């Protein structure tokens with residue numbers, strides 16, 4: 209009986225596995241019993257992977273060398289084999305050797321390490337900007353180059369589809385085109401969060417009052433998973449990140465859909481973009497329709513935003529230099545409920561922002577968390 213069932217079960221397993229791999233998209237996710245990194249899906253992660261492999265060789269050679277040396281010393285110079293020990297205390301030649309060699313090893317490690325660090329740090333000619341704001345405990349995403357539509361991304365607690373993963377599924381995914389340099393601008397609205405996407409080699413803190421920058425270029429189509437990686441409170445483990453990498457055409461179609469939902473005129477966006485590209489980078493006077501407190505001398509990328517009336521707090525964030533500039537304090541977000549107006553799903557009324565600080569929260573605030 210058992211014998212006859214086995215081939216059938218094996219066949220069923222193989223066909224099921226084949227069907228799963230044929231139907232489902234590529235997933236950038238940690239697998240059970242996985243060793244090492246996820247498969248790299250961006251140039252940065254490929255370089256990080258190479259760097260890691262190189263360091264692994266260096267440290268393995270050093271460890272084996274020290275192990276052999278210790279073993280040799282323990283055997284060769286044990287009391288029985290070496291009854292009269294040497295009284296030597298200094299040996300200039302050997303001291304120079306064991307100082308210089310480690311220095312050389314460190315230099316050999318430092319040069320590629322620093323080169324990679326600078327490569328990761330600076331995005332050259334970004335083709336798309338993604339704005340990421342960390343909240344307790346969800347993410348908010350915006351696409352300033354596409355008219356500034358945005359949406360919140362909450363963990364999905366129930367009603368998971370068969371291809372969704374518990375604690376990693378979210379209601380609204382980030383969508384980016386493949387083979388496109390994406391500049392990511394990050395800030396935090398309440399406490400420090402960290403936007404991390406292992407397959408892209410991205411992990412950058414979202415700090416309240418600062419605008420951080422990082423970048424990635426997804427080289428693989430598929431769905432990629434990440435998590436908040438800075439302990440940000442009781443819901444820290446419940447603000448995952450899902451990025452869908454789609455073809456450029458699919459991305460255009462998705463942008464069109466999102467713009468329609470948000471009531472953004474794509475022609476106005478294109479016009480503003482063209483205008484910003486042709487404009488000479490001079491300090492522009494603050495015009496009447498701009499928010500009163502918008503930054504002067506906005507970078508060309510920020511000028512694209514003028515196509516839509518941005519809410520005060522957001523314009524403040526968009527209008528300034530991307531790196532290390534100050535943004536409005538999180539408190540301003542709380543007193544500016546206008547930010548909701550441009551959210552496509554705000555009308556549904558079900559995704560109310562939960563601004564919650566230790567002082568303002570009711571005692572039963574745990575009941576209000578998105579993951580209950």
Ligand SMILES: [Cu+2]
Nearest residue numbers: 401402436440
């Ligand atoms: Cu967080």
